[in-house]
Amino acid sequence: MEGVDEAALSGYINEHHANRMLAEIRRLTERGIWKFPYDRFICVRMPEEGVFLINTSRLTGVNGLDGRSVSDATVRGRRESFELLELMRKHFPGFRHAKLRCIAALPGIRETRRIDGKFTMTxxxxxxxxxxxxxxxxxxxxxxxxxxxxxxxxPMTEQKIAIRNDLIPLPFRIMQPQKIANLLCPGRAVSVERDVLGPVRVMASCMAMGEAAGTAAARPELSVEALREALRGRGCIVDVPAGH
Ligand SMILES: Cc1cc2nc3c(=O)[nH]c(=O)nc-3n(C[C@H](O)[C@H](O)[C@H](O)COP(=O)(O)OP(=O)(O)OC[C@H]3O[C@@H](n4cnc5c(N)ncnc54)[C@H](O)[C@@H]3O)c2cc1C
Incomplete structure (x- = not known):
């Protein structure tokens, strides 16, 4: 969105400790105005003044493997974006004169299928x-x-389940399907338990996996240790840095 009054928005957030507008959304829900299945407002300031990415809406009941379901979600998501826009203009400080600059062409889908890999991280x-x-x-x-x-x-955050290390290693085998040779699956298709996908699916780890998969595909003769050495040679981080 563009045309956001940043001083009004940040002034309000600071004064009311209104991070993610939880209390405001609760009040709107009680009044029957907020009908979305999510209850927090997420916006990210872009480099240009007054321009914000609104990473708020969450569509439920979508099957990313079914074209019809994704098309339905695209229509629903667009409709919902306009509903959210009206609410923001009316109820969120700084957005009264804000305008929609663009909506993502397709909905982002957090998870669909994962492979059964040579190793499954748990x-x-x-x-x-x-x-x-x-x-x-x-x-x-x-x-x-x-x-x-x-x-x-x-669920995992709410249950306060601790991750032991702040660096989670990504083993090569989670990208290797058990039964299909000549195929590597980096990214959110990797072989992990569902909850493990939470930390593993983000862009930086997808880039690391993509780099490793690309190198392995180009040089299939490499052993895993030789692959790690080739990655090291290109500045990839494959060893636990000192101090961790
Ligand atoms: C709403 C949302 C917010 C997120 N926010 C963050 C965030 O803030 N930070 C972060 O790090 N991560 C975030 N993520 C997670 C991250 O963006 C994804 O998990 C990551 O991009 C997955 O990478 P990928 O390569 O596995 O899949 P994708 O990025 O989905 O790439 C798959 C590509 O394959 C293409 N493709 C599909 N089928 C075919 C075909 N048949 N032929 C050719 N090409 C095809 C697709 O068009 C797509 O470009 C977010 C995800 C979502 C959904």
Missing amino acids: VRDLREGTRFADTIGFCCYGWDLPDPNRPSYQ
């Missing part, structure tokens, strides 16, 4: 800080995978 691995000899990168992110029906609820 919640237990994260809790115990398991190290892997075939590490090709790391992720450094916490649990972040909402309950599909309650999109503001993060």
Whole structure:
């Protein structure tokens, strides 16, 4: 959105400790005005003054494997964006004169299928800080995978389940399907327990996995250790840095 009055927005947030507008949304919900399944407002300031990314809406009941369902979500998401826009203009400080600049062409989908890999990384691995000899990168992110029906609820965070290390190793085998040769699946298709996808699915770890998968695909003769060495040679982080 553009034309956001930043002074009004940040002034209000600071004065009322209104991070994510939780109390405001609660009041709007009680009055029957806020009908969305999520209850927090997320906006990110873009480099240009008065321009914000509104990363707020969460669609439930979408099957990312079904074209019809994704089309339906696209229409629903657009409709909902305009509803949210009206509410923001009326009720959120700083947005009275804001305008919609653009909406994503397609809805982002957090998860669909994952492969059955040569190794499946589990919640237990994260809790115990398991190290892997075939590490090709790391992720450094916490649990972040909402309950599909309650999109503001993060089960693992709410249950205060601890991740042992702030660097979570990414083993090469989670990208290798058990039964299909000549295929590597980096990104959110990797072989992990569902909750493990929370930290692993983010962009930085997808980039690390993509780099490793691309290198391995180009040089299939490499052993895993030689692959790690090739990645090291290009500045990839494949070893736990000193002090961790
Ligand atoms: C709403 C939302 C917010 C997020 N916010 C963040 C965030 O703030 N920070 C963060 O780090 N991560 C965030 N993520 C997570 C992250 O963006 C994704 O998990 C990550 O991009 C997944 O990468 P990927 O390569 O596995 O899949 P994708 O990025 O989805 O890439 C798959 C690509 O394959 C293409 N494709 C599909 N089918 C075909 C085909 N048949 N032929 C050719 N191409 C095809 C698609 O068009 C797409 O470009 C967010 C995700 C969502 C949904």
